[in-house]
Amino acid sequence: MKRVVGVVVAGMLVAAACGGSDDGAESVPLGDTETETTVEAEPEPEPEEEPEPEPEPEPEPEEEPEEGAPTPDTLPEDLPGADGVLEVPAEFPTITEAVTAAVAGDLVLISPGVYNEAVDVTTDDIVIRGLEREGVVLDGNFELDNGIRVLGASGVAVENLTTQNYTTNGVFFVGVEGYRVSYVSAYRNGDYGIYAFDSVKGQIEHSYGAGSPDAGFYIGQCFPCDAVLDNVLGEHNGLGYSGTNAGGNLLIVNSTFRNNRAGIVPNSGSYELCYPQRQTTIVGNTVYANNQPDTPAIDVALLAMGNGILTPGGIGNVIERNLVFDHDRTGIGLVPFLEEGANDDLPTEDEWDTTCEEQRAEPLPDEVPDVLLWESYDSIVVDNVVSDSRAADLGVAGVSVASGDLRNCWAGNVFSTSQPADLETLAPCGGDAVAGDDPAWAVEPLDVFAWLAEVETRPPSVDYQEAVLPPLPDLDDMPDAATAPAVPARDVPFVVDLDSIGVPPVPGE
Amino acid sequence: MRTLVVLTAGAAVIAAGCGADEEPVEGWGPGAPEPVVVTVAPAPVPATTAVPAIPDSSGDDGGNAAPPPAPPVFAPNGQTVRVRSLDNSFRTEVTEVVVGTEIWWTNDGRNEHDVLPVDPTQEWGAERDVFQPGDEYRHTFLEPGTYEYYCSIHGNEVAGMVGTIVVTAPS
Numbered sequence: 001m002k003r004v005v006g007v008v009v010a011g012m013l014v015a016a017a018c019g020g021s022d023d024g025a026e027s028v029p030l031g032d033t034e035t036e037t038t039v040e041a042e043p044e045p046e047p048e049e050e051p052e053p054e055p056e057p058e059p060e061p062e063e064e065p066e067e068g069a070p071t072p073d074t075l076p077e078d079l080p081g082a083d084g085v086l087e088v089p090a091e092f093p094t095i096t097e098a099v100t101a102a103v104a105g106d107l108v109l110i111s112p113g114v115y116n117e118a119v120d121v122t123t124d125d126i127v128i129r130g131l132e133r134e135g136v137v138l139d140g141n142f143e144l145d146n147g148i149r150v151l152g153a154s155g156v157a158v159e160n161l162t163t164q165n166y167t168t169n170g171v172f173f174v175g176v177e178g179y180r181v182s183y184v185s186a187y188r189n190g191d192y193g194i195y196a197f198d199s200v201k202g203q204i205e206h207s208y209g210a211g212s213p214d215a216g217f218y219i220g221q222c223f224p225c226d227a228v229l230d231n232v233l234g235e236h237n238g239l240g241y242s243g244t245n246a247g248g249n250l251l252i253v254n255s256t257f258r259n260n261r262a263g264i265v266p267n268s269g270s271y272e273l274c275y276p277q278r279q280t281t282i283v284g285n286t287v288y289a290n291n292q293p294d295t296p297a298i299d300v301a302l303l304a305m306g307n308g309i310l311t312p313g314g315i316g317n318v319i320e321r322n323l324v325f326d327h328d329r330t331g332i333g334l335v336p337f338l339e340e341g342a343n344d345d346l347p348t349e350d351e352w353d354t355t356c357e358e359q360r361a362e363p364l365p366d367e368v369p370d371v372l373l374w375e376s377y378d379s380i381v382v383d384n385v386v387s388d389s390r391a392a393d394l395g396v397a398g399v400s401v402a403s404g405d406l407r408n409c410w411a412g413n414v415f416s417t418s419q420p421a422d423l424e425t426l427a428p429c430g431g432d433a434v435a436g437d438d439p440a441w442a443v444e445p446l447d448v449f450a451w452l453a454e455v456e457t458r459p460p461s462v463d464y465q466e467a468v469l470p471p472l473p474d475l476d477d478m479p480d481a482a483t484a485p486a487v488p489a490r491d492v493p494f495v496v497d498l499d500s501i502g503v504p505p506v507p508g509e
Numbered sequence: 510m511r512t513l514v515v516l517t518a519g520a521a522v523i524a525a526g527c528g529a530d531e532e533p534v535e536g537w538g539p540g541a542p543e544p545v546v547v548t549v550a551p552a553p554v555p556a557t558t559a560v561p562a563i564p565d566s567s568g569d570d571g572g573n574a575a576p577p578p579a580p581p582v583f584a585p586n587g588q589t590v591r592v593r594s595l596d597n598s599f600r601t602e603v604t605e606v607v608v609g610t611e612i613w614w615t616n617d618g619r620n621e622h623d624v625l626p627v628d629p630t631q632e633w634g635a636e637r638d639v640f641q642p643g644d645e646y647r648h649t650f651l652e653p654g655t656y657e658y659y660c661s662i663h664g665n666e667v668a669g670m671v672g673t674i675v676v677t678a679p680s
Contacts, residue, residue, distance in 0.1 A: 198598070
C-alpha cells in the first residue's frame with residue numbers, strides 16, 4: 001500500500017461517518033420476497049416389482065407406561081412453542097427465554113409490554129416480532145448495552161417493536177449473513193439505533209432511528225454488503241446514516257434523513273476493516289435541515305454538521321434523484337477525510353476491489369503512517385434536486401489530489417450554487433472533464449479547512465439521555481403481525497427497481 | 510463511526526496514534542536472551558496432612574504416589590507483540606508468540622472495547638473502563654497454551670469480536 005502523499009498544511013477536514021454505495025442505476029437482482037416455485041410434471045413411475053413376502057416379526061411386548069409420563073397423545077403439542085410460535089409472556093416470561101428456546105424457523109411473538117432486557121441471539125433463522133410496534137418496548141433503562149444483539153446468527157429478523165434507552169445500540173448485528181429489520185423504532189440509544197457490522201445480505205426497512213450520538217442507521221465493514229435500506233426515517237441523531245468502509249450492492253433508497261447534525265455520511269477509515277468505503281447507491285431520498293444543534297453527537301458528527309449528503313473519502317458512490325435542501329454547508333459534498341492514528345497504509349487503486357475476507361487475511365505492514373488522507377474519487381452525482389445550501393448546493397474538495405483529478409462527475413442536477421463554480425461544466429458525467437490543473441477548478445473552491453476551524457464553535461453534543469427528542473412518530477405497524485408467518489432473513493435483500501424511483505416530492509406537498 | 514478529531518488552527522500534521530511511539534518487536538530479536546526455564550516443584554506435604562491415595566497405572570492399591578509435576582513457567586523474554594483493537598475486531602485475530610512475550614493490546618478504534626478471557630478462571634484482561642479509545646493493555650503469558658478472548662460489547666465467547674493468543678514454548 002502506498003504511503004500518504006504529502007501532509008496537509010493548515011487545517012484538514014477530519015470528517016467521518018458511515019455508509020456505502022453501488023455504481024450503476026439499475027435494478028439489483030439480489031433476492032425476492034416471493035419465492036417462485038416451479039412444479040415440474042412428475043415422471044411416470046416405473047412399475048414396481050412385487051416384493052417377496054417377509055415373515056412377520058414377533059410383536060414386542062407392550063411396556064406399561066410410567067405413571068404420569070406423557071403419551072403420544074399429549075406430546076409435543078402442549079409444549080410451549082411446539083407449534084413454532086413462542087409467545088411472550090404467555091409461554092415464556094421473558095424474550096430472552098423464548099429466544100433461547102427457539103429453533104430455526106420459530107417465531108418469538110411478543111405481546112405489548114415493557115421488557116427490560118438485553119436480548120442476545122445466537123440461533124439462526126428465528127423471527128422476533130412484536131404484536132404492536134409501539135406497544136412492545138424493549139427498554140434498557142440506560143443500563144443495558146443492546147436491545148437485541150445478534151451474534152453470528154444468520155437469517156434473523158426483528159419486526160414491529162421499539163427499542164429504547166440502551167447504552168449502545170437498539171438492534172445490533174455482528175458477523176451475520178442474512179438479517180432483516182422491519183417496522184422497528186430505535187429511540188434514544190447511546191451509539192446507534194440500528195447497526196449492522198461485518199454483516200452481509202441485509203434488509204432494513206420501514207424503520208426509525210432517533211436520538212443516537214453516532215447514527216440512527218449504520219452499516220459498516222462490508223464489501224460487498226448486499227444490503228438495502230428502504231423507507232427508513234432517521235432524525236435527531238449525530239448522523240442520520242453512517243457507514244464506514246461499507247459498500248458494494250448497498251442501496252439507500254426512499255428514505256428520509258432530517259434534523260440530524262448531518263444527513264447521509266459514508267466514509268473511509270482504517271479503524272475498521274474493509275477500507276476504503278466504496279460503491280453505495282443513494283437514490284430517491286429526502287434529506288433536509290441537517291443542522292440540528294441540540295442532538296447527541298460524536299466528534300465526527302460535529303465536524304460534518306450542516307451537510308446533507310457527505311462522502312468523506314468515499315469512492316465510486318452513486319448519488320441520484322435525491323431531494324436535498326436547507327443545509328448550512330453543502331447539500332451534496334464530496335470531501336476528503338483526514339484520519340489520525342491510522343492502523344494501515346492507504347490502499348492503492350488496484351486494491352479498491354479487495355473484499356473484506358481478503359483484507360482480513362492480509363498481515364499488517366511493518367510501518368504505519370500516523371496520518372492518512374482519504375480522498376473522494378469516482379462518484380456520480382446525477383439528477384438530484386438541491387437547494388437552499390448556505391455554502392454550496394454541490395461541492396467537491398481534494399487536498400492531496402487536485403479536485404479536478406478526483407474523477408467525480410455531475411449532471412442533470414437542479415441546483416443554484418456549486419463549489420467550485422460550474423461543477424457540471426467542469427466535470428460532466430458522460431463528457432470530458434476540464435483538466436485538474438485548469439484554473440477554473442480554483443474558482444470558488446470548497447473551503448473544507450474552514451470546517452476544521454469552525455468545529456470548536458459547533459454547538460456541543462447533548463447527552464443522549466437528556467436530549468430533547470420529538471415524540472415517537474405515528475409510524476406504520478407491520479401488517480398482520482398476529483398472523484403473518486415467520487419469514488427468516490434468507491431471501492434478502494429484496495429487489496429494488498432503482499429506475500422506477502423518482503425525486504421525492506417536497507414534504508408536506 | 511467515531512473518529513478522533515484533532516484540529517489545528519494553522520498548518521500541522523495531525524500526528525497521534527495509540528502508542529505509536531513504541532516499536533513492538535515480533536518474535537525473537539537478535540541477541541535476545543535465552544528463556545529462563547523455571548520449574549515450580551510442588552510444595553512439600555506436612556507429615557500430619559493426609560494425602561489421598563492416587564491410583565497408579567498398575568492397578569495396585571498403592572501408597573501415596575507423587576502428584577504430576579506442575580507445567581513449566583517461563584520468564585518474560587523482553588519481546589512485545591502488538592494486537593490492535595479496531596472497530597470491531599482484533600487484528601490480528603490469531604496471534605502466535607513464543608512464551609514470555611508481552612502482548613500489547615491497543616484500542617485503535619473509536620469505540621470502547623474490553624479484552625476478556627473466554628476462560629473466566631483466568632486472571633488477565635481489561636474491562637471497558639480502562640480500554641477506551643487510545644487506551645492500552647499489556648500482559649505476558651508465562652505458560653504455553655492457547656488463550657482465547659473476546660470483547661463483550663461487540664461479541665461473545667464464540668462470535669463477533671474475538672481473538673486468540675497462541676503461546677508456544679521456545680524451540
